[in-house]
Amino acid sequence: MSTLDLTALDLRDGVAAGRLSAVDVVSERLDRIASLNPRLNAFNLVDPERALGRAKDIDRRRIAGEDVGPLAGVPIAIKDNINVRGMRTTASSKILERFVAPYDATVITRLERAGAIVVGKTNCDEFAMGSSNENSAFGPVRNPWAVDRIPGGSSGGSAAAVAARCVPLALGSDTGGSIRQPASFCGVIGLKPTYGRVSRYGLLAFASSLDQIGPFARSVADAALVLSALAGADPCDATAADVDVPDFAGALTGDIAGLRIGVPRAFVSAGVDEDVRRTFEAALVTLRDQGATLVDVDLPHAQYAIPVYYLVCTAEASSNLARYDGVKYGYRAPLSPRDDLRDLYTRSRRDGFGSEVKRRIMLGTYVLSAGYYDAFYIKASQVRTLLRRDYDDAFTRADVIAMPTSPTPPFRLGEKTGDPLQMYLADVFTVSANLVGLPGISVPCGFSADGLPIGFQLLGRMFEESTVLRAADAFGRATNWVQSPTL
Amino acid sequence: MHYDRTMSTALTLAEVERIAALAQLALSDDEKELFRKQLADILAYAEQVQAVDTSGVPATAHVHAAQYRERDDAPRPSLSVEDALANAPDADRDAGLFRVPRVIGG
Numbered sequence: 001m002s003t004l005d006l007t008a009l010d011l012r013d014g015v016a017a018g019r020l021s022a023v024d025v026v027s028e029r030l031d032r033i034a035s036l037n038p039r040l041n042a043f044n045l046v047d048p049e050r051a052l053g054r055a056k057d058i059d060r061r062r063i064a065g066e067d068v069g070p071l072a073g074v075p076i077a078i079k080d081n082i083n084v085r086g087m088r089t090t091a092s093s094k095i096l097e098r099f100v101a102p103y104d105a106t107v108i109t110r111l112e113r114a115g116a117i118v119v120g121k122t123n124c125d126e127f128a129m130g131s132s133n134e135n136s137a138f139g140p141v142r143n144p145w146a147v148d149r150i151p152g153g154s155s156g157g158s159a160a161a162v163a164a165r166c167v168p169l170a171l172g173s174d175t176g177g178s179i180r181q182p183a184s185f186c187g188v189i190g191l192k193p194t195y196g197r198v199s200r201y202g203l204l205a206f207a208s209s210l211d212q213i214g215p216f217a218r219s220v221a222d223a224a225l226v227l228s229a230l231a232g233a234d235p236c237d238a239t240a241a242d243v244d245v246p247d248f249a250g251a252l253t254g255d256i257a258g259l260r261i262g263v264p265r266a267f268v269s270a271g272v273d274e275d276v277r278r279t280f281e282a283a284l285v286t287l288r289d290q291g292a293t294l295v296d297v298d299l300p301h302a303q304y305a306i307p308v309y310y311l312v313c314t315a316e317a318s319s320n321l322a323r324y325d326g327v328k329y330g331y332r333a334p335l336s337p338r339d340d341l342r343d344l345y346t347r348s349r350r351d352g353f354g355s356e357v358k359r360r361i362m363l364g365t366y367v368l369s370a371g372y373y374d375a376f377y378i379k380a381s382q383v384r385t386l387l388r389r390d391y392d393d394a395f396t397r398a399d400v401i402a403m404p405t406s407p408t409p410p411f412r413l414g415e416k417t418g419d420p421l422q423m424y425l426a427d428v429f430t431v432s433a434n435l436v437g438l439p440g441i442s443v444p445c446g447f448s449a450d451g452l453p454i455g456f457q458l459l460g461r462m463f464e465e466s467t468v469l470r471a472a473d474a475f476g477r478a479t480n481w482v483q484s485p486t487l
Numbered sequence: 488m489h490y491d492r493t494m495s496t497a498l499t500l501a502e503v504e505r506i507a508a509l510a511q512l513a514l515s516d517d518e519k520e521l522f523r524k525q526l527a528d529i530l531a532y533a534e535q536v537q538a539v540d541t542s543g544v545p546a547t548a549h550v551h552a553a554q555y556r557e558r559d560d561a562p563r564p565s566l567s568v569e570d571a572l573a574n575a576p577d578a579d580r581d582a583g584l585f586r587v588p589r590v591i592g593g
Contacts, residue, residue, distance in 0.1 A: 098574075099574050100573065100574060102566055102570040102571070102573060102574070103566065103570075195550050196550075209548065209549045209550065235558045238557070238558075301539070304535065304536055304539060306532075307532060307533040307534075307535055307536050308536060310529065310533060311533055311536070318510060322511070325511065326576060327575075327576075327585055327587055328571075328574070328575060328585055329574035329575060329576075330574070330576070331576070332576035332577065335588055339588055340588055340589050340590065340591075341587050341588055341589070341590045342511070343588070344587060344588055345511040346511050346512060346513035347513050349510075349511055349512050349513070350512060350513040350514065350515075353512075355518075358512060358514070358518070358522070359522060359525060359526070361510050361512065362503070362506050362507065362510060362512070362522055362526060363526055363529060363530075365506050365509050365510040366506050366526065366530070369506065369509060375537065376530075376533065376536075378546050379536050379537065379539075379541060380533075380536055381546035381547055381548055382539075382541035382544045382545070382546050382547075383536050383539050383541060384546070384547040385541075385544050385545055385546065385547040386539065386541070386544060388547060388550070420525055420528075420529065421525075421528050421529055421532055424529070435547075435550075436550065437550030
């Protein structure tokens with residue numbers, strides 16, 4: 001019997017009750033990855049031996065009567081910028097092509113303690129910098145719905161792997177939309193938790209004030225299940241907040257009567273593709289029909305979110321990526337005896353980094369440099385405060401805020417690669433949540449006229465994932481937009 | 488969503504070279520020219536933040552989501568020297584050292 005259509009919850013229940021063996025569940029997914037990955041390029045690395053070994057262990061422990069955990073036997077794929085001890089972590093960069101992680105990220109420790117089975121590492125934009133997955137040193141990921149289309153980025157491999165049912169779950173990281181946008185483009189659920197909800201220990205830092213790890217899934221309940229396993233304070237990450245972790249699964253009551261959903265009409269009116277507009281409006285009607293109240297909210301500084309984001313994230317990236325210098329790990333350029341340490345740094349970085357990463361390091365170095373720091377970095381950080389105040393104000397009138405995830409359906413490979421600025425503009429609806437730290441989820445809400453998936457997002461107040469998940473789950477129960485592409 | 492370029496932030500090759508030196512990046516001549524144009528484009532677009540009145544507004548460098556707890560300042564196990572050197576492109580593993588070329592010109 002195939003288990004490809006089962007949710008993570010169903011798989012867990014089956015494994016825990018002995019109706020399914022973890023080895024069978026994992027084997028079927030490994031077979032599917034082997035058959036589809038040549039077309040999709042969603043995985044940088046698959047480790048069948050490790051996965052099957054751990055699945056055997058789960059089955060053995062279940063037979064022995066032990067508690068096998070809330071994710072027992074559930075296969076999960078991990079974005080290749082998160083450390084899994086003993087596996088390579090490449091961040092889809094040549095500079096880390098042979099880097100073997102010496103320790104587990106906290107999220108991996110927690111997932112494995114919960115019984116999940118890591119099957120491999122997923123392709124992404126290099127160091128999570130990109131919106132199309134075309135910046136990978138190992139080639140682009142293909143969208144399972146149309147292989148001439150991009151899957152979104154930067155967590156494109158994780159989104160494609162879940163959409164193609166290679167895995168029921170995956171982890172991504174979201175710095176400016178890198179979970180939500182590929183989720184929208186691949187027709188799956190993608191959750192960015194509140195900044196500080198999940199430990200970043202073991203996540204390769206891109207922009208430390210924005211980065212957050214979160215799950216991809218095919219149901220909101222599965223995303224809630226993963227968040228419960230990941231969430232909570234961590235002595236290894238001072239920014240992992242010491243706040244109560246509620247029962248996220250218990251919040252999924254299906255009842256959104258009276259919930260106030262804010263719609264920033266002025267912000268979402270311009271430059272949105274017709275298919276996106278149509279599906280978004282239909283989603284609002286669905287939510288209203290379930291008893292939610294739609295209210296207008298105003299986010300006057302949201303129009304500055306893109307410039308603020310690209311000034312802040314590149315500044316932080318230029319600092320974070322200084323560590324890749326050819327000394328302690330990673331690629332080292334060949335040198336002659338006459339070359340010195342500076343040649344080692346500059347040439348290792350020249351050969352090891354791809355074009356987009358260099359562009360962002362250059363931009364970030366510029367905005368932090370003497371004479372430009374106040375005009376760009378400080379100014380952007382002040383507008384970030386104003387954006388935060390916009391959301392604080394909006395959340396006095398609304399419990400969640402709804403908007404499209406991306407202004408367009410997934411675009412064609414190569415369509416935007418020649419013009420970095422046009423690529424950045426595609427992040428218009430996602431970057432605010434990172435700048436302000438808010439939780440956000442992208443939920444499938446339809447298809448374009450030519451059959452490409454479209455999602456919309458719901459944002460919530462800080463640490464109110466429960467409200468966001470409840471609204472998304474209610475929407476998911478009323479609709480049937482999580483579908484499976486023909487592959 | 489399309490941005491029409493009306494502003495132009497001039498960026499010289501010398502500035503690109505200065506930034507590359509600060510970033511410890513060697514760039515090819517083609518890359519210098521490409522980045523000169525692209526960075527000028529992006530900066531011209533980003534200049535729109537200058538139009539926002541931010542007088543008296545504090546900068547947000549970081550969203551402090553909650554009270555962060557400091558851990559006890561107590562020694563605890565960390566990476567072994569062997570593990571720390573395992574990914575080094577060049578190391579003296581017996582001595583426990585990373586190896587780099589000469590630092591001072593000769």
